[in-house]
Structure formats: structure tokens, C-alpha cells
Amino acid sequence: DGGITQSPKYLFRKEGQNVTLSCEQNLNHDAMYWYRQDPGQGLRLIYYSQIVNDFQKGDIAEGYSVSREKKESFPLTVTSAQKNPTAFYLCASSIPSGTSAANTGELFFGEGSRLTVL
Amino acid sequence: GEDVEQSLFLSVREGDSSVINCTYTDSSSTYLYWYKQEPGAGLQLLTYIFSNMDMKQDQRLTVLLNKKDKHLSLRIADTQTGDSAIYFCAESTGGFKTIFGAGTRLFVKA
Numbered sequence: 367d368g369g370i371t372q373s374p375k376y377l378f379r380k381e382g383q384n385v386t387l388s389c390e391q392n393l394n395h396d397a398m399y400w401y402r403q404d405p406g407q408g409l410r411l412i413y414y415s416q417i418v419n420d421f422q423k424g425d426i427a428e429g430y431s432v433s434r435e436k437k438e439s440f441p442l443t444v445t446s447a448q449k450n451p452t453a454f455y456l457c458a459s460s461i462p463s464g465t466s467a468a469n470t471g472e473l474f475f476g477e478g479s480r481l482t483v484l
Numbered sequence: 485g486e487d488v489e490q491s492l493f494l495s496v497r498e499g500d501s502s503v504i505n506c507t508y509t510d511s512s513s514t515y516l517y518w519y520k521q522e523p524g525a526g527l528q529l530l531t532y533i534f535s536n537m538d539m540k541q542d543q544r545l546t547v548l549l550n551k552k553d554k555h556l557s558l559r560i561a562d563t564q565t566g567d568s569a570i571y572f573c574a575e576s577t578g579g580f581k582t583i584f585g586a587g588t589r590l591f592v593k594a
Contacts, residue, residue, distance in 0.1 A: 370526075397580060406492060408572065408584035409527075416580060456526055460580075471515055471576045475526030 368393045372457050372476035379444075379451070379483050387442045387479045389457035396461070398440035399473065402426060403454040412455075415440055444481060455479045486510040488585035490573050495591040502560040504588045506573030509554065513575040516549060518558045521570040521587065530571070531558075560590075568592045 370391045379385045391398065396417050401409040411424030415434040429448025434440050440459075444451045458473040490506040508516070514535050519527040533540045533547045533556075540547045546559040560567055573585040 372526075399580075401584075406586055408488065408586045411581070414580055422580075458526075470532050471578065471582065472517070472529045472532070473519075473527070473582060475528065477526050478524070480524075 370457055370459055370474055370476035372455075372479050375477065375479060377479060377481045379481060381483055382446045384443055384445050385451075385481065387444070387455055387457075387481070389440045389442065389476060390438055391440075391457075391459045391474075392438060393459055393474060394437070395459035395474070396437070397459060398434065399458045399460070400424075400430070400432065400440070400442045401456045401458065403456055403478075409456065412442065451481055452483045453481060455481060486575070486583045488573055488575055488583050490585040490588050492586060493589050493591070495593065496563050497593050498563060498565060500563055502558075502563045502567070502590055502592075504558045504560075504571050504573075504590065506556040506558075506585055507554055508556065508573070508575045508583075510575060510577060510583070511551075511554065512577050514578045515576045516547075516556050517572075517574040517576070517582070518545075518547065518556075519572040519574060519584075521572065523569075527572060563590075563592050565592045565594055 373388045399414040400412040413432045415421040431443045457476045461469045487509045496502045517532045518530045520530045521527045544561045548557045570587040572587045576582045
């Protein structure tokens with residue numbers, strides 16, 4: 367079945383360590399996204415990528431880095447510079463709305479990765 | 485900047501209707517969405533409405549859009565315990581940016 371796979375589902379990290387979250391999709395979507403979810407807040411965009419070898423900062427990119435070497439993969443690294451990294455991280459993909467009459471910009475999400483910093 | 489607001493909690497009895505409300509600020513929004521999130525999982529699109537529509541019905545779901553007041557609502561008829569989840573309102577002007585509300589947690593009492 368087509369979809370988005372995130373791993374690991376749960377991750378614990380010591381302060382000062384970098385950690386990389388994996389996101390893979392087999393939907394053949396060009397666009398991929400990373401969101402952060404905190405309790406009582408909406409999803410906040412960290413980074414997005416419109417196409418292979420290109421990515422853009424979202425609203426809260428500081429302390430995070432990404433790469434997009436393959437269409438299927440968009441890993442997120444949470445660096446030690448991220449001051450408050452404990453959160454639920456969601457990866458998504460889409461065909462951006464407006465690219466054809468049928469596309470509504472629907473986002474397809476993975477199951478999420480919960481990162482806890484000890 | 486753009487903003488989407490919704491109340492954080494709603495509690496209903498099984499069999500009643502649930503109405504979740506949302507307001508947004510961007511008058512150029514093209515698409516408005518309702519996503520559902522089960523505990524510990526990702527979001528899944530429930531329904532969407534184009535900005536040139538006033539209403540959309542899909543089985544137990546009814547979406548109402550008041551563009552003048554920038555108000556969107558989701559009505560779930562005959563609410564079941566399986567409808568307990570977080571419901572996110574979101575808007576997009578097209579392209580790559582989607583703005584999400586904080587989510588409304590729906591509790592359904594048996």
C-alpha cells in the first residue's frame with residue numbers, strides 16, 4: 367500500500383546529542399514537509415521540500431536541518447542547537463494544490479515520531 | 485500573519501450531533517480542510533471545501549463556510565465513540581503552505 371513511513375516511533379535523546387528522524391514515501395509526491403506538534407498548539411512547519419535537492423525553511427527551522435537527496439526520502443535532523451526539542455514530529459507529503467484541477471493540496475501524514483530529551 | 489483559531493475541547497453524548505467551529509484570518513484562502521487525528525497517530529483528511537462553496541455534505545459530515553465572517557464549521561451527525569479524536573481546521577491559499585489551528589479534542593460520552 368502507498369503511504370508515508372516514519373521511524374523511529376519513539377526516540378529518547380540526551381541533551382547535546384543530534385538525532386535524525388526518518389521519513390520515506392512511496393506516493394510519488396514531489397512535495398514533502400516536516401511539522402512539529404506540541405500540546406494545545408497547531409502544527410508548525412519546520413521545513414518543506416518542493417522537489418529533489420531543494421528545501422525551504424518553514425516557520426520554526428532554527429535548530430533543525432534536512433536533506434532531500436531522493437524523491438522518496440526527507441530525513442530531519444534535530445540538532446543540539448534546538449532549545450526545546452521534546453515534541454511529536456510529523457512528516458507529510460502532497461501534490462501541491464493548483465498544480466492540476468484535481469489537486470486540493472491534501473497532506474498525507476506519517477504516523478509520527480515522538481522525541482523526548484532526557 | 486495568517487491565523488486559524490478553534491476551541492480546544494468539546495464533549496458530547498453518543499448519538500448527539502457535534503459541531504466544531506473554526507475562524508481564520510486569510511481572506512484569500514482557497515481551500516479549507518478538516519483533518520482528524522487519532523491518539524498517537526498522524527493526521528488524516530476528513531473533508532475539505534473550496535472557498536467558492538457555502539456547504540458540503542458527506543455522509544455524517546456537514547461543512548459550513550461563511551466567507552464574510554471567515555468562519556468554518558464541521559458538524560458530525562449521530563456522533564459515535566469512534567469519533568473521539570482531535571479535529572484540526574486548516575486553510576491554504578494554494579501551493580505549499582497550509583496553516584493549522586490548534587485542534588479541538590472531541591470527547592464522546594457513552
